[in-house]
Every structure is written in C-alpha cells, then in structure tokens.
Amino acid sequence: MRIVADENIPLLDAFFGPLGQIIRLPGREIDRTVLLDADVLLVRSVTAVPAGLLAGTPVRFVGTCTIGKDHLDVPGLVAAGVTVASAPGCNARGVVEYVLSCLLTLSERTGQSWRDKTVGVVGVGEVGGRLVNTLEALGVRCLRCDPPRAEKGEAGLIPLDALIAEADVITCHVPLLREGEYPTFHLFDYTRLKALRQGVWLINSSRGPVINNQALAEVLSQRNDLQVALDVWEHEPDVDLSLMRLCALATPHIAGYSLDGKLRGTAQIYAALCAYMQQPAWVQLADLAPDTGRAQLRVHPDVPAEWLLGRALRWVYDVRDDDARMRSSFSLGTSEAERRAGFDRLRKEYPLRREAGLLTIASSDELSADTCSLILAAGFLIP
Numbered sequence: 001m002r003i004v005a006d007e008n009i010p011l012l013d014a015f016f017g018p019l020g021q022i023i024r025l026p027g028r029e030i031d032r033t034v035l036l037d038a039d040v041l042l043v044r045s046v047t048a049v050p051a052g053l054l055a056g057t058p059v060r061f062v063g064t065c066t067i068g069k070d071h072l073d074v075p076g077l078v079a080a081g082v083t084v085a086s087a088p089g090c091n092a093r094g095v096v097e098y099v100l101s102c103l104l105t106l107s108e109r110t111g112q113s114w115r116d117k118t119v120g121v122v123g124v125g126e127v128g129g130r131l132v133n134t135l136e137a138l139g140v141r142c143l144r145c146d147p148p149r150a151e152k153g154e155a156g157l158i159p160l161d162a163l164i165a166e167a168d169v170i171t172c173h174v175p176l177l178r179e180g181e182y183p184t185f186h187l188f189d190y191t192r193l194k195a196l197r198q199g200v201w202l203i204n205s206s207r208g209p210v211i212n213n214q215a216l217a218e219v220l221s222q223r224n225d226l227q228v229a230l231d232v233w234e235h236e237p238d239v240d241l242s243l244m245r246l247c248a249l250a251t252p253h254i255a256g257y258s259l260d261g262k263l264r265g266t267a268q269i270y271a272a273l274c275a276y277m278q279q280p281a282w283v284q285l286a287d288l289a290p291d292t293g294r295a296q297l298r299v300h301p302d303v304p305a306e307w308l309l310g311r312a313l314r315w316v317y318d319v320r321d322d323d324a325r326m327r328s329s330f331s332l333g334t335s336e337a338e339r340r341a342g343f344d345r346l347r348k349e350y351p352l353r354r355e356a357g358l359l360t361i362a363s364s365d366e367l368s369a370d371t372c373s374l375i376l377a378a379g380f381l382i383p
Helices: 012-019 074-079 092-110 126-137 147-151 160-166 190-194 213-222 241-246 259-276 305-316 319-329 336-348 369-377
Strands: 002-006 021-025 040-043 061-064 083-085 118-122 141-145 169-172 201-204 227-230 295-299 359-363
Touching: 002 012, 012 021, 012 259, 061 259, 074 083, 083 259, 092 126, 092 201, 092 227, 092 259, 092 305, 092 319, 118 126, 118 160, 126 141, 141 160, 160 190, 190 213, 213 241, 227 241, 295 305, 305 359, 305 369, 319 336
Parallel strands: 002 021, 002 040, 040 061, 061 083, 118 141, 118 169, 169 201, 201 227, 295 359
Antiparallel strands: none
C-alpha cells in the first residue's frame, strides 16, 4: 500500500510504516500527479481535497489529522466511494490553552480582570464545549451560541446577536460552512463587527473567513477600544499586513499546535485507517508519546492563587511568543512570496509545546483548597 502524507504529520513512520510505503510532501504541494499510484492520502488543513483531485486515482481513504474538514469535499468524496476520516477533538485542549493565554495577555495589557468578564463562545462543539467547561470551572460566566445545537433542543443557547449585545469577550469555534441553513462564512460581517460593545475582546481561532477580514480592518481603523486576537486569516498563507498591525495579537494558525494535539490527531486517523482495512490497531499512542516537556513547578504554599494560575498558564503556553515570531517574520520589507513562505515556515518549524496535563504544581506544604481547586480546574496536576 502506498500512502501519500503531509510531511508535518508527526509519528508517520511509527503509526503508518507497518501499513505500507510512505511518500512525504509539503501539504501545499500534494497534487493529482503524486496520487496516481497512491492508495491512501493523509493531510492537514493546508491541503484542499476536492473530489476531482482523486479522480482516476486508486485513493479510497482520505484522513485529515485535524478537527476541521472544510478543506475536504466530503460529499463529493463520499459519492465517489472514498472513505473520509477526521480527528474530532484532537487539538481541543491546545486551543483552550491558546484562548486562556490570550485572555491573560489582554487582561495584563488593559488592566482588566479576565475572570470577571462575560465570555461569549460561538460554537460549542469539541473545542468550544471544552472551553466553556474550563472557563466555568474557573468561575467565568459564559454565554453559548450554536444554532444547529439549539435547533436540536439543547438548552442554554442564545442567538448570536444576543450574545454580541452582552458579551465582554467573544471567541469563535465554528467550522467554516459556506452553504446550508447555518453558514459561517463571514458570520462576523461589517454590521456585526460595528455592533460589538465598547472594549470587547474578539478572538478567532476557528477559520479565517468566519470573520470578514476587510470589514474587521475597517472597523479597527475606526475603533481603538477593541482588542482583537487572530490566529486564522481569510486568505492564508496571505495575511493582510494592515489588519495584522491593528490586531492586539496575531499568530500563524497555531492555536491547537500542541504536540499532544498533533499526536492525538495522528493516532485517531491511524485507528480510522485500521478500521477501514478491517484490522486491529496494534500501535498505541501511550507507547509512543515522549516525556519531553513534562515538568514540575514548585511554589510556596502561601503563593496567591491568581498569580499561580497565570504563572502556570504562561509556563505551558505564552501567546506573546507566537505573536512576536509572526510580527518579526512579517516585518516590513519582505515580499509577498517571502511572507507566504514565512507563514508556512512558522508552522512547520513550530517549537515544542505540551499541554497543562504534563505540568505538576508542587509545594513544600499543602496548598489551600481554593488554590488547588483553581489549578485543577485549569487542567494542571497536583501530586
């Protein structure tokens, strides 16, 4: 069996080597010519897979090691007899930690407590749902908007415009849907962006076109009260430099780029391929995940809980680092081609990042019950 795979998928050999020959390529360079003698295609979000890409090829299994599937023509592929698999929830924890770091950073810059704000979560699936659970465990009031779930009778959901009217923070976690009853393309258009409350923090780590980037740049040029953090951009890898300069935080589509999330994505697609082949999934992630990045943070038992929470969050992930790397890469004087290449390079050469579950908070004496509750709610460990 021949497997064509995005070269940035981790543990390719360990998981898929026993199943066949692996051909690695940059995700944006995978085209029909390399699939003419392939049986399996493994991608990430940068590779668009319309049904026509596979026409006349023997490929009958496409796996994307990502939560989202908007880069795949799922109906067309299924109609052509291709099995399609994704990795729902694989990077959810990483995105949660990205949002928490954005909240912490914007809090420090504005002098406003992020835990006192009302956070509106747009899309409460694998990622948004986990974010709500974490924030509420940390004592943050959350509003939830998800029209498809509301239609099915799920309680506690409100319309988007009602959320916009009340939320101090809005964070997007929806798939990119251009058609259907609930499209999300330009969900935040000029009208909705203009309607944002005074001083709102807007975070998008879902898909770039969920926010009309041109309209956002126009609104930000008129309102300096808004704080915007963008991890995704409307025409990636092209990034609107004028918009980037107006954003409080700008990162290159890496919100869920923890090593743990990537490894879970690979493992989920491996399991799906094994099921497709009707054979056991012999390789297990628990046997392959490295200990690199596992750490212990020792603190005084009387340390303030709020300070400790911020310190632990920054230990695990600091969005300011990714913001600085992107702004440096996109500094004035670079050509459009260099910026495109730089965007992909930032993702390909992304530094090691682990998740909160690998950090243990320890002390010479027992921490207070309130401190322990806060630390555990954020996902850290206590011995």
